[in-house]
Amino acid sequence: MDEEHDFFNDFQQSMRRLGGDFHILETIVPVEKQMEYFKYSEHVRAKNPKETVAKQLNILQSDDSTYEELKYALTYLATSGDVAAYRAIETFSKKEVDPKLTEWTSMSLMQARLTMDAEFLNEKQVFISTGLGGKGNKFRFYAFFRANHLTPFSDYQRRLIEKEFAFSIEKNKGEVEKIDIGENYFSILFLMDMLVDVRYVLVSAADTCNEFGEFIDPRITITNVKIYDAADIQKELRKQ
Numbered sequence: 001m002d003e004e005h006d007f008f009n010d011f012q013q014s015m016r017r018l019g020g021d022f023h024i025l026e027t028i029v030p031v032e033k034q035m036e037y038f039k040y041s042e043h044v045r046a047k048n049p050k051e052t053v054a055k056q057l058n059i060l061q062s063d064d065s066t067y068e069e070l071k072y073a074l075t076y077l078a079t080s081g082d083v084a085a086y087r088a089i090e091t092f093s094k095k096e097v098d099p100k101l102t103e104w105t106s107m108s109l110m111q112a113r114l115t116m117d118a119e120f121l122n123e124k125q126v127f128i129s130t131g132l133g134g135k136g137n138k139f140r141f142y143a144f145f146r147a148n149h150l151t152p153f154s155d156y157q158r159r160l161i162e163k164e165f166a167f168s169i170e171k172n173k174g175e176v177e178k179i180d181i182g183e184n185y186f187s188i189l190f191l192m193d194m195l196v197d198v199r200y201v202l203v204s205a206a207d208t209c210n211e212f213g214e215f216i217d218p219r220i221t222i223t224n225v226k227i228y229d230a231a232d233i234q235k236e237l238r239k240q
Contacts, residue, residue, distance in 0.1 A: 024134035027106040031131045031225060037075075037107040044075045053082045060088055067098055074101075074108035079115060086112040131225040138175065138191040142227050143202055144236055146217040147184040153215065160209050161186055161216075168205035172196050185237060187228065198222060 025034075056073040059065045065073070074092070077085035089112050093105045132140035147153055153161070158181050165188055166176050174192040192198050199222060206216045221236060228236070 024128050024130070024137070024139060025106065025110050026133050026135050027103070028131070028133050028140070028227070029103045029106055033103050034107060034131075037104060037111075040071075041075050041079060041111065044072065045079055053077065053080050053085050056080075057084065057088050060092055067100060070097075070101060071104055074104060078108040078111040080112075081115045083116070086116050132189075132223075132227070135175075135191055137193060139194050139224055140177070140189065140191055141198055141222055141224050143188045143190070143223075144221040144228060144233070145186050145188075145206065146219065146237060146239075148215050148217050150184045150237060151215065152183045153181065153186075157209070157213070157215050160212060164208050165202070165205045168201050168208075172201050174201070182233070185233065187233075189227065 053076075056076045059069050059073040060077065074089060077089055089105070089109050093109050097105065128139075130139060132142060134140045161181060162179055165179065169176050169188075169190050169192065172192065174190055174196070176188065176190045178189040180187045180189075188202075192201070199220065202220055202222065203218075206218065206220065209216050210218075219239075226232075
């Protein structure tokens with residue numbers, strides 16, 4: 001059993017022991033940006049600022065507010081526990097804003113929701129952070145596969161990959177968001193309940209495909225941190 005599999009097993013056990021409600025960020029936000037947000041949020045709370053919710057609401061709703069003002073207002077309102085603050089962030093998240101604020105807005109909306117739930121439900125609220133986020137109670141995963149010996153896939157093999165992986169994931173109540181098949185590799189972006197053995201689901205699909213010619217390398221890379229870019233893909237293809 002490899003380290004990656006051990007990690008997922010440990011994570012699943014932790015989820016089963018977890019008390020209270022857990023929340024998953026639904027948008028894709030790099031882990032580094034999430035850490036930056038939480039560090040900034042702690043700084044705002046530690047300052048114990050005297051600004052009022054009303055003042056920060058005005059800043060959030062004004063067309064003349066600067067990037068730094070909006071960044072502060074979003075963070076301040078997210079930790080206020082105020083219903084009007086939560087609704088204002090929710091409304092702001094649906095507007096076209098400076099792209100630099102998109103991920104920050106997603107984080108502030110999540111924190112505002114956690115703060116509200118903790119206050120009104122009187123239950124422990126847990127935020128589970130992954131770079132790829134999720135939807136509802138499902139986590140988003142990215143899986144990368146190589147062709148055996150890096151031999152280009154045939155049209156038949158491409159169709160088989162699409163069919164079998166979609167079937168295996170959906171059979172386990174998952175949801176395929178994207179299958180990208182290159183010349184000699186393919187990747188899948190999908191949603192799956194964390195309590196499901198994700199590796200088993202993917203290995204089963206690969207094994208079924210390989211009954212028709214052993215054309216998929218048995219080594220699988222699974223992550224919930226990032227989607228591979230061109231450089232990451234080339235690095236994977238160069239692995240022995």
